[in-house]
Amino acid sequence: MKKIAILFFSLFITTITFSQKSEEAKSLLDEVSKKMGAYKNMNIGFAQTLSNEDAGIKEGxxxxxxxxxxxxxxxxxxxxLGNTFIFDGKKLYVINNDEKEISITEGDMGEDDGFIYPSKLLTFYKEGYNFEMGDLKNLQGRKIQFVTLNPIDSNSDIVKVELGIxxxxxHIYKLIQTGSNTSKxxxxxTKLKSNQTLPNQFFSLDLAKYKQLKYTID
Known part of the structure; x- marks a missing residue:
């Protein structure tokens, strides 16, 4: 009976500790989202790398x-990837300059392909994930706190997401996404500038201009 009581107490403490860490992780993500979301605008430069151990592809x-x-x-x-994506709040314009084509769709990019786009950085975590605090690492002379996000849907194409803050x-510094095919x-x-002065038409597209340039518009 004593062993059962000790086991129950241990499980109870573990559950409480996990819950606290989960709340701590979510609180940090909310703080980041609130701070970065409060900027009038953000200009973000990023570098993307891909690795897949099963395919023999290493990062770098x-x-x-x-x-x-x-x-x-x-x-x-x-x-x-050589294309320009402009979302004006209602329509998404994808400009392929190599093929001289413009595609227009209603609504933003989705996540049907199991990929988190840079435009979703501040919001993607709010639905469909459990959270836990990860490691605190020193990267490029900066202290980066990682948060691990695990999809609630067991059939998700995303196995794990690690956000480095x-x-x-x-500010978000790094996002690492591991897919079900073991790709990472x-x-x-690489840069983040906030509250920049932008041209009035920065988030719109002058279709007449591209028609004159003989672009195909779908």
Whole structure:
């Protein structure tokens, strides 16, 4: 009977500790989201790397893919993989300059392909994840507190997400996403500027201009 009581007490303490760590992790994420979301806008430069141990691809085998996104509320202007993505709050415009094509869709990019886009950095964690505090690491002379997010859906294409948060600025520094195919995608924020002065039409597209340039518009 004494052993059962000790086991029950141990499980109870473990549950309480896990709950506290989970609340601590969520509190930190909320603090980061509130701080970064309070900016009038943000210009973020990032580097993306990919690794997959099963396929023999190690991080660093290929040079990083660099991109840049400017966020203002729900709107964004993203340059990534040679394409420009402009979301004006209602429609998404994807400009492929190589093919001289523009595709227009209603609504923002979804996550149907199991990928967290840079435009979702401040909001993706709010639904569908459990949280726990990870390691505190020293990266590039900065103290980075990691938070691990585990999808509630066991069939999710995402197995795990690790968010690295600068302990001093409370800005997101790194996002590491592990997929069900063991691939690991890492986004590292290389620059962050807030409250920039932007042109009035920065989050809109002049279709007439592109028609004159003989772009195909879908």
């Amino acid at each position: 085998d290929e040079p990083p893919i660099r991109g840049e996104i400017t966020l203002q509320g729900e709107k964004y202007n993203l340059n990534y 600068d302990a001093k600025t409370k 995608t890492t986004f590292t924020i």
